Amino acid sequence: MSFDEYEKALELCTYCPKLCRHTCPVGNAERRESVIPQAKMAMANLVRKGQVELTPETASVFYHCNGCGLCGEYCEHDVDVTPALFAARAEAVNKGMDPPSMKQFTDRFYARNDSLLHELHHTIEERFFVEEAQVAYFPSCDTIEHSPRVLHDTLKVLESVGVDYVALHDGEYVCAGYPFWAAGLMSELSFLAKEIASKLSNYKKIICDCPACVWMMRFLYPQLGAPISAEVLHVVEFMDNYAPRIQVSSTVPEAFYHDPCYLGRWLGVFDAPRRLMGRAVREIHEFTWNRERGYCCGGGGLVADNLPDVSAKIAQRRLEEVMRTDVPMVVSACATCERNLSQESGNVEVVNLMTLLARQL
Amino acid sequence: MSVPQSEITGQLAEAVGPENLSSSPVDTIAHALDFWPRALMKSRSGPWPRGPKWVVWPGAAAEVAHVLRIASAYALPVIPYGGGSSMVGGASPRGDRPWIVINCKRMCNILDMDEVSMVVHVQAGIVGVELEERLNARGFSLGHVPTSMTTATLGGWLSTQSAGMLSSRYGRVGDLCLGLTAVLPDGQVVHTRVAPRRATGPELAHLLIGAEGTLGVITAAHLRLHRLPLHRRFDSFCFEQVAPAMGALRQSLAAGVRPLVARIQRDPRLRRSDREQDAPEPTPADLSRRVLLLAYEGPVELVEVEQEIVRDLATALGGEGLGQAPARRWWGQRFAAGFRMTPLLVQDHLFADYVELGATWQALSGLYDNLEEAFEKRGWRTRITVEHARLEGASLGCAFWGEADSAEAALEAYDEAWRLAARVCHAGGGGLGHVYGGGQHRAALLDDNAKQRLAVLTEVKRKLDPAGIMNPGILGTE
Amino acid sequence: MAGSVRILQMTAPLTSADSRLAELRDALPDLRVSNHVTDRIAYARDLWPGGQIEKLAGKHAPEPPACVVWPKDSAQVVELVQWAKAKAGVGGDPVVLVPFGAGSGVCGGTMAGAGSVIVDLKEMDSVVRIEPHNNLVRAQSGIIGWHLEDRLNMEGLTLGHFPSSLMCSTLGGYLATRSAGQCSSLYGKIEDMATTMEVVTGTGEVLETGRDMGGGVGPSWTQLFIGSEGALGFITAATLKVHPAPAHRMMRGYGFGRVSAGCEAIRRLMQAGLRPAVVRLYDEFDTVMARSSAEKGSEADTLLDAISGRVKGSGAMPWLKRKALQMVLTRPDVTNRLIEELAPRISADGCLLVVGWEGDKRLTEVQARLGHDELMRSGGKDLGEEPGWHWFKNRYAVSYKQSKLFTSGAFVDTMEVAATWDRLMDLYEGVRKAIAPFAFVMAHFSHAYPEGCSIYFSFVGPATDPGQTRQQYDRLWRRGLTAATRAGGTISHHHGVGRSKAHFMTEEHGNSLRLLQTLKATFDPASILNPGVLGLS
Structure with missing residues (x-):
């Protein structure tokens, strides 16, 4: 997908009266006109048309996007800002104009991958890694790094409903490559996608705890020439069939449910996590911005790495509504959300849905 | 400065016609006081205050302009005068200066009546009841019915941003005003243009509405009407x-x-008059x-x-x-309140007035109780009415009266009552002044924010009225 | 760091910006400031269509601001004003401070030219307090309208202010321009909602313009700062009336043979003492647009469907559509005449009037019934609920059409005028005739009052030749506004004046403009606040 393919979208945004600006987590956090979706797209367009020179400075605004896609919910032209801006990032990378913060990104990516792989084997008993299994559990980087207990909890919940045919995928990678996409490193992503696709093609089903991994494998991999024949599901989608079998010993009185962007808006999975959560929580509180309009935790688009202050403000904004109540818990189904929200959540506990279920068994 | 009075008299006569000018005591005495209770009380035992030097009755804005140019030239203080029913000393001369009172009541014509848009263009000297009756005759009503209906003029209402008994439905008089004509201190006649609504800068009529004649003389206005109700x-x-x-x-x-x-x-x-003869005393x-x-x-x-x-x-x-x-x-007795205070003011040792303040609903009941209690503690009587209710709050109209040992003591008690009312009001989150304007009286009693707003008015006045001729001393102006 | 970037068409030297930035950093070290090139481009324009036309010609930021600052509270605004005042006293380049909300104005209100300092107020975007018992909210002015409404909805309240810019404009912007929303006949315009505001004047004074409850002694500074477009001070916070979120809503459509009959019906409705939430009457052609806007897609397409499809009475072939587009855009005068001729055939039900009622259930129902009777007595044809709900569902759709039109080589703009009922038809005809030679024009009547109504003209013109387009565009506006003032109308009902209409302020206000100049001299004696808007220097 070359940059120019987004011409129509970029042109439309250039002349649009900023109608989606109120949704943009980055724009709301920075209060900066140049980082609302319309302005980022307009800048990409100016660069595309050669009206403004592409430099690390002009390219910098492309990185002020958490890729949540909420703006698209308020667009009547069906413009997808995320892929367009990620393509603009790719353009910057190709021209060597990516901002300094992106240097040595590939090296850092693989260094982290390797250390987390090590961590994974350290954390999880070897009996869970099985070469030949019907269903492979593809664990994700943020889960291993920030919420390793989610791995145990997921396995525990699966066990409790009698699913014994899931094995942890014992591969070389713990990430489907979303960071590469968001970094504009398309050739790195292609390489990784093909690697992973070939490794996973033996399974019937693949389950991931990271919604972005699911979306990448299901929708982006085929476009990169790396289709995966197996069905790729998020843990929550997979578990949904077993929801009635989950027997909890106690329930939590109340909690908010936070829709992870990729699980909700991108994959369209809204009811399954609520059904599962309903097994363990008596009253599910909804955010005003929920489901298709779910507001990002601030973790996507590499914003958490490049602009930690902005990412923190986005999390704060997401939690404002919870803070006005006495509800002590926010439940999500994504390790990135869990990490990003819990940094700003004070006394409110942010917990992964799988952990919550495991705890109440 | 010695003022060449005969010269001024001559010029004023030229401006409005000799028949519309008077320096006769008959007229100057009649324009010496308005209905500010404090001034009335003072006059009971003290000397009748010196009235203005001249009273003029211009018949048109151009004549008002002429008068203001003369006043500017000689730096003479001017009072725009409607019905003289100000409760706050807004229409009475003060200090030892040669005042010109511009009595606006000759400017009392309906200039145009647009029955399609239901808008009337009317001169500001018309007395309220006369305007309303003339409108009623054509099937319309202004919807502005203050207690001063029978005495005050439209210009007076606009200048004080008056609120009437029907304000919950129709708003204050400024809400009915779509445009106005005013004469500025240097004699320029300005018209703010009529539109249902606009977005072309600040609503300029609001510089004169509520300014109590400190920036100019309102001579005509366009007002929105409604049909006389059937039910x-x-x-x-x-x-x-x-x-x-x-x-x-x-x-x-x-x-x-x-x-x-x-x-x-x-x-x-x-109420005593409404009670049966042998009814028991109220519990x-x-x-x-x-x-x-x-x-x-x-x-x-x-x-x-x-x-x-x-x-x-x-x-x-x-x-x-x-x-x-x-x-x-x-409803049948709705104008009676206007008559109740006078008997309390005719006796030397009595004092009375009407505190009016606005507050949001949450502050209102506390203020009501505190005000009542504070006055009763002093042995002063009160009757508080909640009126001018709107979405966010209402006003309290607190009639108070009391008795003192002497005329001087009555005056002192009167001042003390006002200081007390202001204290209670501010402590309880209310704002003093809601219906009658500020005149000579209220400015010093206001809270700091309100005082600041009046200081801003003084700043504007310096620009529009460098000679300081327009109603100086009103609303804290000099 | 900005100096290394080459921006085509950017005329202002970037170095001056750097020096201004350095001065500011020196004077106000705690103030967030940027002269990042992307910021200077993003803040260089608002949504004035005249500027959009220039963008089509590649002029994205011909006169970029020197820098952007984000004060975090009114104290910082005061510091900023003090600094600018001090600079004004010593000569050199004058400092110009421009209050900025979300930049969605359509009159160039924030385009103060090269070297200006944009003061983005969005750091000041909190809801200070909600007082349900007083039906009041206090909010800082940088909050985006949608976010404020969202927050109120959480408490079961509504502000009742729904401009079509709700998603992309701020409270401060509403107040600064006397904004109106779609439900203005029930909840009023923004000037009816605000009871008091905090402003920082050009003298550096912080002034609370009124009381929470409104009213008080002396002139209403609230009414004098509302609409001041940043020329008198910064509006930093406001207290506004709020209402219980409506428990019930009813929508209905009515057809009227002619625009004038529809207007007469609205007049009678408003003068009967009823308070509909929504009243919108579309003229013949706008009716077609309004009823078809359900389908996503370009206004140009709808336009073409309407002209080539419906008028010809058959499914239009693509080539015919394109031909029609060319005609629309190159010979608007012909098209407008054609439309007039064909008006009755374009829309079978004549002009559409959408009426909506909301609030307490009983009040809503009885008013809807009374309103219905009144409209039927006025000769309306009952079109049922569907056209009403159709409008409701698509009430924000119209703004989305702009970019489609611009990107297909046309310009689009709107002119919102108003007059009392006795002059309304003259205003309609006058402005329509004045614009017709330059653009394809349609109109709707919304924001009705017992004494009058506003007219919202939308027009589409050709934007193929950049240089000529701007000339034609300016001519259109000059003629349109001249016609409006001649007919006794106001040049703006709710968009404001900004810079694009500034030269019409004398026609608009006559000699009462002096009062505005007096306010300017009082509140901004050093002329540091947004000079150029409202015709003030």
Whole structure:
């Protein structure tokens, strides 16, 4: 997908009266006109048309996007800002104009991958890694790094409903490559996608705890020439069939449910996590911005790495509504959300849905 | 500075015609006082205050302009004068200066009547009741009915941003004004243009509305009208306390009901004149009872629904329906309040006035109780009415009166009462002044924010009125 | 760091910006400031269509601001004003401070030219307090309208202010321009909602313009700062009336043979003492647009469907559509005449009037019934609920059409005028005739009052030749506004004046403009606040 393919979208945004600006987590956090979706797209367009020179400075605004896609919910032209801006990032990378913060990104990516792989084997008993299994559990980087207990909890919940045919995928990678996409490193992503696709093609089903991994494998991999024949599901989608079998010993009185962007808006999975959560929580509180309009935790688009202050403000904004109540818990189904929200959540506990279920068994 | 008075007299005569100019004591004495109780009290034992040097009756804005140019040239202070019914000394000369009073009442014509848009263009010297009657004759009403209806002029109302008994439905008089003509201190006649609404800068008429003649003389206005109602309904509810009565009113307004009249006062059945001869003395419970009086107008089906909504809310808060009679009776006597104070002012040792303040609903019941208590502690009598109710709050009209040992002591008590009222008001989150303007009296009593707003007015006045001729001393101006 | 970037068409030297930035950093070290090139481009324009036309020609930021600052509270605004005042006293380049909300104005109100300092107020975007018992909210002015409404909805309240810019404009912007929303006939315009505001004047004074409850002694500074477009001070916070979120809503459509009959019906409705939430009457052609806007897609397409499809009475072939587009855009005068001729056939039900009622259930129902009777007595044809709900569902759709039109080589703009009822038809005809030679024009009547109504003209013109387009565009506006003032109308009902209409302020206000100049001299004696808007220097 070359940059120019987004011409129509970029042109439309250039002349649009900023109608989606109120949704943009980055724009709301920075209060900066140049980082609302319309302005980022307009800048990409100016660069595309050669009206403004592409430099690390002009390219910098492309990185002020958490890729949540909420703006698209308020667009009547069906413009997808995320892929367009990620393509603009790719353009910057190709021209060597990516901002300094992106240097040595590939090296850092693989260094982290390797250390987390090590961590994974350290954390999880070897009996869970099985070469030949019907269903492979593809664990994700943020889960291993920030919420390793989610791995145990997921396995525990699966066990409790009698699913014994899931094995942890014992591969070389713990990430489907979303960071590469968001970094504009398309050739790195292609390489990784093909690697992973070939490794996973033996399974019937693949389950991931990271919604972005699911979306990448299901929708982006085929476009990169790396289709995966197996069905790729998020843990929550997979578990949904077993929801009635989950027997909890106690329930939590109340909690908010936070829709992870990729699980909700991108994959369209809204009811399954609520059904599962309903097994363990008596009253599910909804955010005003929920489901298709779910507001990002601030973790996507590499914003958490490049602009930690902005990412923190986005999390704060997401939690404002919870803070006005006495509800002590926010439940999500994504390790990135869990990490990003819990940094700003004070006394409110942010917990992964799988952990919550495991705890109440 | 010695003022060449005969020269000025000659010029003024030229401006308005000799027949419309007077320096006769008959006229200057008549224009020496307005209805500020403090000044009236002072005049009981003291000397009758010196009136203006000249009274002029211009017949048109151009003549007003001429007068103001003369005043500017000689730096003479000018008072725009309507009905002279100011409760705050806004229309009476002060200090030892040669004042010109511009009596606007010759400018009393309806200039144009647009029955399609329901807008009247009328001169500002017209007395309220006359305007209303002339409108009524054509099937319209202004909807502005203050107690001063029979004496005040449109110009006076606009200058003080007056609120009438129907303000819950029709707003203050400034809300009815679509445009106005005013003469600025240097004699320029300016017209703010008429539009239903606009977005072309600040609403400039509002610089003169409420400015109490300190920036210019309002000579005409365009006002929005409505049709005389075919139906008017009344209703009354009795509550054990004032707070639930306020609650019922507040909730009704939030629900979107637009009552014509909505006021809370003491149970009128306790009024001596209304009581049966052998009725027992009222108990404390009787005395704390409050009655919500309501009137509605408009299409009959709509009025019925509004009545129903209020009835439901009032009943839910413990209100007992008293039917139409008490409210209808009040309506019949709606101008009577204007007459009640005078008897209290004619005796040397008595004092009386009317504190009016505005507050949001949450502050209101506390203010009501505190004000009542503070006055009663001093042995002063009060009657507090909740009026001018709107979505976010209402005003308290607190009539007070008391007795002192002497005329001097009465004056002192009067001042003390006002200081007390201001203290209670500010401590309780209220704002002093809601209906009558500030005049000579209120500026010093206001809270700091309100004082700052008047200081801003002084700044504007320096620009528009460098000679300081327009009603100096009013609203804290010099 | 900005100096290294080459921006085509950017005329202002970037170095001056750097020096201004350095001065500011020196004077106000705690103030957030940027002269990042992307910021200077993003803040260089608002949504004035005249600027959009220039963008089509590649002029994205011909006169970029020197820098952007984000004060975090009114104290910082005061510091900023003090600094600018001090600079004004010593000569050199004058400092110009421009209050900025979300930049969605359509009159160039924030385009103060090269070297200006944009003061983005969005750091000041909190809801200070909600007082349900007083039906009041206090909010800082940088909050985006949608976010404020969202927050109120959480408490079961509504502000009742729904401009079609709700998603992309701030409270401060509403107040500064006297904004109106779609439900203005029930909840009023923004000037009816605000009871008091905090402003920082050009003298550096912080002034609370009124009381929470409104009213008080002396002139209403609230009314004098509302609409001041940043020329008198910064509006930093406001207290506004709020209402219980409506428990009930009813929508209905009515057809009227002619625009004038529809207007007469609205007049009678408003003068009957009823308060509909929504009143919108579309003229013949706008009716077609309004009823078809359900389908996503370009206004150009709808336009073409309407002209080539419906008028010809058959499914239009693509080539015919394109031909029609060319005609629309190159010979608007012909098209407008054609439309007039064909008006009755374009829309079978004549002009559409959408009426909506909301609030308490009983009040809503009785008013809807009374309103219905009144409209039927006025000769309306009952079209049922569907056209009403159709409008409601698509009430924000119209703004989305702008970019489609610009990107297909046309310009689009709107002119919102108003007059009392006696002059309304003259205003309609006058402005329509004045614009017709330059653009394809349609109109709707919304924001009705007992004494008058506003007219919202939308027009589409050709934007193929950049240089000529701007000339034609300016001519259109000059003629349109001249016609409006001649007919006794106001040049703006709710968009404001900004810079694009500034030269019409004398026609608009006559000699009462002096009062505005007096306010300017009082509140901004050093002329540091947004000079150029409202015709003030």
